[in-house]
Amino acid sequence: MSAARLGTKAALGPLVQAPAYDPEQRGEGIVHLGFGAFHRAHQAVYTDDALAAAPADWRIVGVSLRSADIAREINAQDARYTVIERDASGSRARIIGAVSRVIAADPAATLAALCAPQIRIVTITVTEKGYGIDLASHAPDRADPAVAADLATPEAPRGVLGLLVEASRLRREAGHLPLTILSCDNLPANGVVLRDGVIGFARAARGDALAEWIAQTIAFPCSMVDRITPAPSAETASEALRLTGCEDRAAIETEPFVQWVIEDSFPTGRPQWDAGGALFVKDVAGYERMKLTMLNGSHSMLAYAGHLTGCTYVRDVMQTPALAALVRRHMAAAAALLDPLPGAPFDAYAEALAQRFANPSIAHQTFQIATDGTQKLPQRIFEPALLAIAQGRPLRPFAFAAAMWMRFCLGRQDDGTLYELRDPRAAQIKAALPEQPDAASLSAALHGLPGLIPETLGKNPDWRAAIEEILTVALEQGSLACVEQEAASANTYSHV
Helix, strand or coil, X not given: CCHHHCCXXXXXXXXXXXXXXXXXXXXXXXXXXXXXXXXXXXXXXXXXXXXXXXXXXXXXXXXXCCCCHHHHHXXXXXXCEEEEEEECCEEEEEEXXXXXXXXXXXXXXXXXXXXXXXXXXXXXXXXXXXXXXXXXXXXXXXCXXXXXXXXXXXXXXXXXXXXXXXXXXXXXXXXXXXXXXXXXXXXXXXXXXXXXXXXXXXXXXXXXXXXXXXXXXXXXXXXXXXXXXXXXXXXXXXXXXXXXXXXXXXXXEECCCCEEEEECCCCCCCCCHHHHCCEEECCCHHHHHHHHXXXXXXXXXXXXXXXXXXXXXXXXXXXXXXXXXXXXXXXXXXXXXXXXXXXXXXXXXXXXXXXXXXXXXXCCEHHHHCCCHHHHHHHHHXXXXXXXXXXXXXXXXXXXXXXXHHHHCCCECCCCCECCCCCCCHHHHHHHCCCCCCXXXXXXXXXXXXXXXXXXXXXXXXXXXXXHHHHHHHHHHCHHHHHHHHHHCCHXXXXX
8 A cells, every 4th residue: 555545544444543634624834843753743643633623724844954864754655654652552553644744954945934924833842952052041052053154144044043033034024923932842941941042043143123023022932741752663664554554654653641731822823732632831840840850860860770781771671670769769859859730749640650661562762862961961960969959858869860871971881882972062071081980080070071060069079979989889890780789778769
């Protein structure tokens, strides 16, 4: 059966859900920057539900900022693709029709899409490093190649900030409705960070008048997103073929759980994302802190500790008693720092996270989660550690996560197996590493990276002592021994 027929109801089996509307009868209303697997499993699915719930023009123009492969594959399928939900009970497939087309790494075409009068919302998933924003100051990062190039030639942008500012300028001149720009990446106060970065870029590239117009006119809602979405594999494509009877080169797999909390600030309208379960609130911050510290923080910890001890997947971590105990300890330590959140009991959330991590049908690689540590750890580990100091709570769970990252930075497992350090500051990390590292020299080297670990934290004697104690065991006795010894003392935080 032709891939172009993907989504034809008559062709699909009983375990496959087709779009509950005619996609061709819905117009475009959203441009999405960063058309990766997570977006296809998350915002696009919510938009599919919204299009089924109400006849409105909110289909998505996807933009692949770097690779042409996904655009070529999905456009050949009428922009349809399969989302496979997998858990211990089996697999279920759903065909998504919310995407109208995908632009392939073409800045000019992307700018044209952003300027189209029918587009009202821009959603973004480009990871923390993809914005070109200094996360400490919220200013444009002039060391970022895309930012530097776009500041030099703002009329021909290729980076996120440049595209958003130039599109805003052109839309203003044309009299089109202003965009609402919605970050869906794991950044604290992501809407605030993006707003500051866009305004700062506009001021530097085009002057105060455009910057002030953006500040007064364009909404940048904050949001919190969650859905574990492993990188697609050959097995994903095979499962899509088995379930749908169609070849699908853009199929993805994910877990049944999905969450989206959104600040309700959309001056020019929005899809009925709540039809798919999205929660619109006045303030996302509490939900965001819960996820960043409990889920993302424990994710980073288990990624480094798991990879170093030979656990390929998160599910393998949860099948290792010592690591599973440390995951629960980290969640409990993070929860202890949070103010109560209506409708979100932390003990139930922690249990749901543990069950999700243990899902035997999701092949989420620890090495994939371990990427870009210098971008992730400040909000996931270092900020909670500072809060623990302020509240007089134990630092050990956060110090353990940081120490495992430091050990990971050596680029080799205990048996000598080498791996690439995939991080935007990889070259700086490698240059800083001592030739013959011991716990003290390794800790000192990585604490010395500029702008990474807060100075207050780095100078805290309890933090530094815990880091060096953990690293000493990891370096002298091995990562597995370190994990086992740490778990043996984890009873204080064995549950929330």
